[in-house]
Amino acid sequence: MEFTTIIGLEVHVQLLTKTKIFCGCANLFNPENPNVQTCPVCLGLPGSLPVMNRKAFRLAVKTAMALNCNITPFTKWDRKQYYYPDLPKNYQISQYDLPFSTEGWLDIETDLETGESKKVRLIRVHLEEDAGKNIHDETGRGRDSRVDLNRAGTPLLEIVSQPDMRSPREAYTFLNELKLLLTYLNVSDCNMQEGSLRCDANVNLHVHTDDGHRIATPLVEIKNLNSFRGVEQAIAYEVERQQEQWRESKLTIDDSPKQTRGWDAERGVTFGQRGKEEASDYRYFPDPDLVPVVVEESQLQELRGELCEPPADRRKRFQTAYQISSYDASVIIDQGLAFADYYESVASDSGDGKQAANWVTQDIQRELNERKLTIDQFPIRPHILSTLLQRIGSQTITVKSAREVFAELLCRADNDESLSDDLIDGIIDANGLAIVSDTGQLEETIEAVISRNEKAVAAFREGKQAAVGPMIGQIMREIKGADPKQVRQMLIDKISE
Amino acid sequence: MSLTDATVTTLLAKLQSGETSSTEVTEACLARIDSQDTDVGAFLHVDREGALLRATQVDEKRKNGEPIGPLAGLPVAVKDVVCTTGMPTTCASRMLETFQPPYDAGATERLLAADAVIVGKTNLDEFAMGSSNENSAYHVTRNPWDLTRSPGGSSGGSAAAVAAQMVPLSIGSDTGGSIRQPAAFCGVVGLKPTYGRVSRYGLVAYASSLDQIGPFATDVTGVATLLEVLAGYDQRDSTCIDADVPKYRETVDKPIDGLRIGVVPEHFEEGLHPDVNKAIRNALDVYKAAGASIVDIELPHSKYVVAVYYLVAPSEASGNLARYDGVHYGYRAEEAQNLIPMYSASRGQGFGDEVKRRIMLGTYALSSGYYDAYYLKALKVRRLIRQDFDTAFADVDVIASPVAPTPAFKLGELIDNPLEMYLSDIYTLGANLAGIPGISIPAGLSDDGLPIGLQLLARPFEEERLLRAARMFESATDWHTKRAVLNHD
Numbered sequence: 001m002e003f004t005t006i007i008g009l010e011v012h013v014q015l016l017t018k019t020k021i022f023c024g025c026a027n028l029f030n031p032e033n034p035n036v037q038t039c040p041v042c043l044g045l046p047g048s049l050p051v052m053n054r055k056a057f058r059l060a061v062k063t064a065m066a067l068n069c070n071i072t073p074f075t076k077w078d079r080k081q082y083y084y085p086d087l088p089k090n091y092q093i094s095q096y097d098l099p100f101s102t103e104g105w106l107d108i109e110t111d112l113e114t115g116e117s118k119k120v121r122l123i124r125v126h127l128e129e130d131a132g133k134n135i136h137d138e139t140g141r142g143r144d145s146r147v148d149l150n151r152a153g154t155p156l157l158e159i160v161s162q163p164d165m166r167s168p169r170e171a172y173t174f175l176n177e178l179k180l181l182l183t184y185l186n187v188s189d190c191n192m193q194e195g196s197l198r199c200d201a202n203v204n205l206h207v208h209t210d211d212g213h214r215i216a217t218p219l220v221e222i223k224n225l226n227s228f229r230g231v232e233q234a235i236a237y238e239v240e241r242q243q244e245q246w247r248e249s250k251l252t253i254d255d256s257p258k259q260t261r262g263w264d265a266e267r268g269v270t271f272g273q274r275g276k277e278e279a280s281d282y283r284y285f286p287d288p289d290l291v292p293v294v295v296e297e298s299q300l301q302e303l304r305g306e307l308c309e310p311p312a313d314r315r316k317r318f319q320t321a322y323q324i325s326s327y328d329a330s331v332i333i334d335q336g337l338a339f340a341d342y343y344e345s346v347a348s349d350s351g352d353g354k355q356a357a358n359w360v361t362q363d364i365q366r367e368l369n370e371r372k373l374t375i376d377q378f379p380i381r382p383h384i385l386s387t388l389l390q391r392i393g394s395q396t397i398t399v400k401s402a403r404e405v406f407a408e409l410l411c412r413a414d415n416d417e418s419l420s421d422d423l424i425d426g427i428i429d430a431n432g433l434a435i436v437s438d439t440g441q442l443e444e445t446i447e448a449v450i451s452r453n454e455k456a457v458a459a460f461r462e463g464k465q466a467a468v469g470p471m472i473g474q475i476m477r478e479i480k481g482a483d484p485k486q487v488r489q490m491l492i493d494k495i496s497e
Numbered sequence: 498m499s500l501t502d503a504t505v506t507t508l509l510a511k512l513q514s515g516e517t518s519s520t521e522v523t524e525a526c527l528a529r530i531d532s533q534d535t536d537v538g539a540f541l542h543v544d545r546e547g548a549l550l551r552a553t554q555v556d557e558k559r560k561n562g563e564p565i566g567p568l569a570g571l572p573v574a575v576k577d578v579v580c581t582t583g584m585p586t587t588c589a590s591r592m593l594e595t596f597q598p599p600y601d602a603g604a605t606e607r608l609l610a611a612d613a614v615i616v617g618k619t620n621l622d623e624f625a626m627g628s629s630n631e632n633s634a635y636h637v638t639r640n641p642w643d644l645t646r647s648p649g650g651s652s653g654g655s656a657a658a659v660a661a662q663m664v665p666l667s668i669g670s671d672t673g674g675s676i677r678q679p680a681a682f683c684g685v686v687g688l689k690p691t692y693g694r695v696s697r698y699g700l701v702a703y704a705s706s707l708d709q710i711g712p713f714a715t716d717v718t719g720v721a722t723l724l725e726v727l728a729g730y731d732q733r734d735s736t737c738i739d740a741d742v743p744k745y746r747e748t749v750d751k752p753i754d755g756l757r758i759g760v761v762p763e764h765f766e767e768g769l770h771p772d773v774n775k776a777i778r779n780a781l782d783v784y785k786a787a788g789a790s791i792v793d794i795e796l797p798h799s800k801y802v803v804a805v806y807y808l809v810a811p812s813e814a815s816g817n818l819a820r821y822d823g824v825h826y827g828y829r830a831e832e833a834q835n836l837i838p839m840y841s842a843s844r845g846q847g848f849g850d851e852v853k854r855r856i857m858l859g860t861y862a863l864s865s866g867y868y869d870a871y872y873l874k875a876l877k878v879r880r881l882i883r884q885d886f887d888t889a890f891a892d893v894d895v896i897a898s899p900v901a902p903t904p905a906f907k908l909g910e911l912i913d914n915p916l917e918m919y920l921s922d923i924y925t926l927g928a929n930l931a932g933i934p935g936i937s938i939p940a941g942l943s944d945d946g947l948p949i950g951l952q953l954l955a956r957p958f959e960e961e962r963l964l965r966a967a968r969m970f971e972s973a974t975d976w977h978t979k980r981a982v983l984n985h986d
Contacts, residue, residue: 046593147825
C-alpha cells in the first residue's frame, strides 16, 4: 500500500514592535516579572478601548509582501470569542473573513545538493493579539493556577499554509526558511523557546488503493510543538500512527472530525486531546471598537522599498555570482543576514568567492563558536579579511601562512590593537611569511639539507618516495615563505641529478 | 430663588460675579440630595468630601485670579457607567459592586479640566440595559414628578437628579434612547451627540457601535454648555472623530431662518398616547408660528428599528460583557471549584435578568448558522435606516417626533413585559442606528401632569443646528421652567 503524507502548517509569529498591538505597553518577553507590562486596555478593564498600533500593521504588511501575498486594500478586525483565563476580554481581536493578506507562497529548498526547490502556497496571513499565559501548578499538588498578562496584546501574525508539504523534512525546511525570511526582514526573532514562533501541524495521509483511487485519512492537528526538530519528529510519528490506524480501521476523513493531538517530546509520541475544535463556535463578528484599515498603494510602494532580498534568492545568487556550491551558499545564508552580508563583502572585495566561503564557513565559524560571538561582534571585519585573502590571491603568502596571520590578527585585536592592511603586511614581514621565489636561496638550503640527510637521500633513490617528507619539513622551517610544492619539486630534481 | 432652582446660565453668572461660590453651590446640591434622594434614589454614590474639596480648590483658583474652566465649579452628576477614579463605577451591577477604576474616562477628564465638581454617580439600568431604571441591582430610581413612576432609563438617575434639582448638570449615555427618553420622562433637556462626537474611552461598553455620552440640564443652554466641554477628539477611542467643536453656547440663542422641520406622518398613528400626540402637534404649531416650515418625510425602514436594534445591541453586548467572568476582577462566586462552574456561577449570580436576556439574545444572533439570518441581516437593514435619514435630511434641517409613545409609565408596569418595554424605544433607536444627534426637550404636560418630550434629530455633527432649533422652541414656551414638586420641598 502506498501513502502520500499531506502536511499543512499554521504558524504564529510575534512581531518585533516596541509596544503592544492595541495599547502602549512594552512588548517584551519578561516571564520573571509577571503582569508588569499591562494597562487597562490589555487587562480588558471596563471602559478601555483598543487603538491599533500602526507600526505593527506595517510590519505585518511587510512580512506578507515578502511572503508574496496579495495585500487586501480594505481589512477589518473581528472578535473571536471564547472563554479562557489568559484572555482578559474573553475575546481575541483577530481577523476573520477579511484578513489583510491572502494567497502567498514561500520557496523552500528540497535538495541541498542540487538546490532544487518547491513552492509552498500560503492561504492567508492575518494579524491578531496574543493572549496571556496561564501558569499551572505542575507539582501535582493542585495549587492555584496563575495568569501572566505580560504577553496579552503582543502583535501576532498567523500564517496558514496550504497542505503542500509531503514529508516531515519538508515541514522542517519550510519552518527554517520562514524563520530565515522573518529574521532577514527583522520583523520577528522567531524564538520558539520564548514562544515568539509557534507552530501547529495538520497532518493526514492519502492512501493509494490498488484500483487507483486516493483516499484521505482523518485530519489530525498536532499542537504543543516547541521546536523545529519537534515538528519534524511529531509529524514522522503521526505518519506512522496514521498508517497503522488505516490498516486497522480503514477510517477516512469523512468518518471522523478533525482530531487535536498533543506532542510529548520526551516520550516521542502524539496523544489525543479533548476535541475542543469541533465543539467551539467562536461567534466571530466585526469589532465595533476598531475602525477598518484602508491600505493605500503609496504605502505598499514605500514598504516594497524596505524589503530585503529574500534568503532563497540570495542563496541562488551567491552560487552564480561567487561560484560557490549550493551547499556552501546554504550554510552561509542559514547563518543569518549579518553573516551573509559579511560573506558577500569579503567575496566581492577579495575577488575570490570560493576562498571567502572556505574562510567564513570554517575559520570564522569556528572562532565564533569558540568565542560565543555573533558575526557583528567578530573583531576581524570584512575589509581586513578581504586584504588577507587578496594576499593569498596575489601569491604573496600561502593559505597556511594566512591562517597564521589570521591567528595573529585575533591576538592583536584581543589586545585592543586596531587592525589594518599595514598590520597584515607587518605581520607577514616580521614572521617571514612571504613566499620565497628566490631560487638561489632555496637551492643553497636544499643542498645543505641533502648533505645532512644522507640516509634519507639513499632511501629515496631506492624508491621510497616518502623519504623526502622530513627533508621538505626541514627546508620549510628554514624558509617560511617557501612554497611547499616548489620545494618538493626542486628537492626531487636535485636528488635525482 | 435658591441656588438649586437656578439655571446653569444664572449659576455661571453668579459664580463669575462672586455672588456665590462653588462651595456654596455644591453645599446646596449636597443638601438637596440629602433631603430628596431618599425618595428619588437618583444616586448610587455621593462623594461629599471629594466634591467639597474640589469646590474649595476651584474657589481658591478663582480667588487667586487663575484661569477657570467653563464649568467654573458647577456640580455635575455622572452616570455610574462612566469611569471615575476615587469613586466606584458599578454600572448598577452586582458584578462590579467593588470595582474602582484606576483611570478616568475621557469625559471625566474633560469635566475635571473644565473645573466641574463631580458630586457622585447616578443610578441606571444595569450596564445601561433598560428603559425604566428598574434593572438596577441596587435600587430603583423614582420619577420626581410622580414617585410611583419610572424616571425612564437607562440614564434615569442622571435625568432625575437634574429634574429634582439635586444638580444643575449631569451626564448620561445613550445607546437606544437612554438619555432622551429619561429626559422626556423627567421634564429636562437631554442630548445624544453624533456617534464619535464624545470619547467613549472609559464609558463601560454596552453596545460599542451605538453608545454615546451626552449631557442633561434643565434647559437647552445648559446642555449646550456641557456638550461643548464633553465634545472633542480623543485618540484613545478609534471611533472618535477629529472634528472641530463649535462654540455651542455662543450660537444657541440664534434662531434658524427658514427652519425646515421633517415629520413622519406614521409617527402619529397607532400606539401614540393622545396627550403626547397633542403636545407634539402643539409644538409643531409653535415652530410654524416662529417661521418654520413643516415637511412630511418618509423613513421607510423605521418600522424595523426595534428589530435591528435588539439584534445589533445585544450581539455587541454579548461580546462586551464576556470579560466579566470573576477571573480578573469583579464578582466571583466563591463556591465553585472549577473553571467552567466558576464562570457560570459568577455570571449567573453577578448579572441581573435583563442583562442575561440580552447576552443570550446576542449570543444566539452571532451563533454559527444564525449569524447571516440575524446579525448580518440586521447590519444590512441598519445601513438602509441610515440611508433613510440621509435622504430625509436632503430636504429638511431637523426631524421632529415624540421621544416616547407615552409619558412616564408606572414602576412595575412594563418590567414583566420586555417586548412592550423594547417597543417604547421606537422613536429613539433610529438616531443610534444612524449615528446622528438627537435632543429631547420639555414640550408639555399630560393630563396627569407628567412631562412630555419633543425629539429633534439632525445630520451628523450638526449639534449646533439641533441646539439652536431646540432653543427656538424653548424661547417661545415655558415648559422648561416647570419643576416637579417633591415631598420635601
